[in-house]
Structure formats: structure tokens, C-alpha cells
Amino acid sequence: xxxxxxxxxxxxxxxxxxxxxxxxxxxxxxxxxxxxxxxxxxxxxxxxxxxxxxxxxxxxxxxxxxxxxxxxxxxxxxxxxxxxxxxxxxxxxxxxxxxxxxxxxxxxxxxxxxx
Amino acid sequence: xxxxxxxxxxxxxxxxxxxxxxxxxxxxxxxxxxxxxxxxxxxxxxxxxxxxxxxxxxxxxxxxxxxxxxxxxxxxxxxxxxxxxxxxxxxxxxxxxxxxxxxxxxxxxx
Numbered sequence: 001x002x003x004x005x006x007x008x009x010x011x012x013x014x015x016x017x018x019x020x021x022x023x024x025x026x027x028x029x030x031x032x033x034x035x036x037x038x039x040x041x042x043x044x045x046x047x048x049x050x051x052x053x054x055x056x057x058x059x060x061x062x063x064x065x066x067x068x069x070x071x072x073x074x075x076x077x078x079x080x081x082x083x084x085x086x087x088x089x090x091x092x093x094x095x096x097x098x099x100x101x102x103x104x105x106x107x108x109x110x111x112x113x114x115x
Numbered sequence: 116x117x118x119x120x121x122x123x124x125x126x127x128x129x130x131x132x133x134x135x136x137x138x139x140x141x142x143x144x145x146x147x148x149x150x151x152x153x154x155x156x157x158x159x160x161x162x163x164x165x166x167x168x169x170x171x172x173x174x175x176x177x178x179x180x181x182x183x184x185x186x187x188x189x190x191x192x193x194x195x196x197x198x199x200x201x202x203x204x205x206x207x208x209x210x211x212x213x214x215x216x217x218x219x220x221x222x223x224x225x
Contacts, residue, residue, distance in 0.1 A: 003158075031211055043201065043215040056212045090159065094211060101147055101166050101205075104213065106159040 002027055004093050004107035012113045018079040021110045025072055025093030031055070032074040033094075033104060034066055038087040049074055081114045088112075117142045119204050121216035128192050129224050136187040136219045138176075138202030147205040148178055148185040149213070154198045162187075162200070172196070192223045 005024045013019055025032050034046040045058035049068035060066075063081075068074045078085060088111050092104040118141040128134050140146060150162040163171045165178045165185060176187045185202060202216040 033211065033213075035213075035215075042217045045212050045214065048211055058212060092159075101164060102211065103161040103164070104211070108158055 004091055004105050006091050006107040006110050008110060009108065010111050010113070012115065013081060014115055015081055015083060017081050018077065019081065019112065021076040021078070021089050021091075021112070023074045023076070023091030023107060025074070025091075026105055029093035029095050029105070030072065031094045031096065031102075032068055032072070033092040034074070034076050035090040035092065036087045037090060037109070043090070046076070078112070083114050086112055086114045117146070117204055117206060117214045119202050119214050119216035121202055121219050123219050124217065125220050125222070127222045127224065130194055131191050134189050134192040134196070134221065134223075136200050136202075136221065138185045138187065138216060140183050140185065140202075140204050142183075142204060142206050144206050148176070149203045149205070150174070150176055150185075150187050151201045151203055151215075152198050153201070159201070194223045194225055197221055197223045
């Protein structure tokens with residue numbers, strides 16, 4: 001699959017725990033975006049990385065962090081999990097950072113359930 | 116702050132009827148607007164962007180800066196158009212960051 005991939009598909013964990021979500025962008029795409037989709041908040045932008053550097057930050061909690069590695073894959077770390085963190089987490093990638101018209105290609109998402 | 120509003124959570128039409136999905140935005144600068152669509156069991160994908168001024172799958176959307184709207188229209192809906200539609204805005208110094216509306220579920224009945 002040459003599209004955006006995300007692992008795992010599903011994750012069930014308990015409050016207070018820490019999890020790592022992984023995203024591999026499309027081949028050649030330098031930008032990675034993370035979004036959170038919850039029932040009450042809709043689809044919200046969390047953070048963007050471009051070629052290993054953080055480029056934009058949205059409504060990302062301090063308990064959450066992300067990074068993009070030299071091979072351009074990205075990880076979103078969620079710690080001290082709360083029930084309200086249960087959501088679908090999407091990763092998207094696009095080829096360039098400077099063009100706001102660029103299409104973002106979305107992954108299938110990781111469904112996180114915090115019990 | 117930028118905001119996108121899609122006033123209808125659900126929209127039902129019959130096949131062959133015209134359809135309009137509403138999108139209003141709030142943004143102080145010059146926005147770039149998009150419609151993304153998610154079909155059943157598929158990924159979220161771009162449907163069209165205003166800068167391209169193109170028609171995709173029979174859908175068009177016109178940016179009306181006076182009314183701050185970017186409504187999505189199709190003259191004759193098809194059953195395969197049933198999906199979740201998101202209006203999104205990009206702008207400001209945070210290039211690439213998309214602000215999404217809450218989405219509208221469109222159901223086209225046979």
C-alpha cells in the first residue's frame with residue numbers, strides 16, 4: 001500500500017496509561033499532520049511536522065507529544081490517558097509544506113478507547 | 116480565530132434531486148477552502164478545492180466572500196453520493212493546518 005498507513009487500527013487501554021500511535025506518510029511526502037476526531041469536538045488539528053521539524057500546533061494537550069523521524073514516519077504519544085481521550089486519531093500527509101492548497105492524504109485512523 | 120460551520124448534521128434527498136451542503140466560515144484573511152468526503156469504509160479524501168474551480172463527480176462549490184460561504188452543490192444527486200462531507204479551511208501562517216466543520220451526512224435515497 002503506497003498510501004498513508006497507521007498502526008495500530010484499534011487500541012484499548014486504561015486511564016493513566018501511555019500509548020504510541022504510528023504513522024507512515026505516502027512515499028515522498030514530507031509533511032505529516034495529526035488530527036483527533038471525537039463525537040463532541042469533530043475533526044480537530046493537533047500538530048504538523050515537516051521534514052522532521054514541528055511546523056504548526058493546534059489544540060494539542062500538554063500530555064500529548066509527537067515527533068517525525070529521519071525516515072519521515074511519525075509517532076503521536078499520548079500519556080496520562082483520560083476517558084475523554086477516546087477518539088479516532090488520523091494522520092495525513094502532503095508533499096510540501098509551503099503550499100496551503102496541497103491535498104492532504106489521510107490514513108485509515110487509529111481508534112483509541114480509554115476504559 | 117478561524118471557524119467552519121456546517122449547519123446540517125444530516126441531509127436526505129432522493130436520487131435525481133438537487134443537493135446543496137452548506138458551509139460558512141469565519142476568517143479574517145483570504146481563506147483557502149476545501150470539501151473533503153468520506154464514503155462508507157473508505158478514507159477521508161479531497162473532493163474539491165476552491166482554488167481549482169473544477170467540478171468533481173458533478174459537484175461544484177463557489178466561494179462567496181460577501182456571505183463567507185462555500186456551499187457544495189450538485190444538480191442531480193446519485194445514490195453513490197451518500198457519504199460524510201466535511202468543509203475545511205486553510206489559512207494564516209500555519210500553512211497546511213485544516214480547520215474542519217462538523218460534517219454533514221448526506222443520504223441519497225433511491
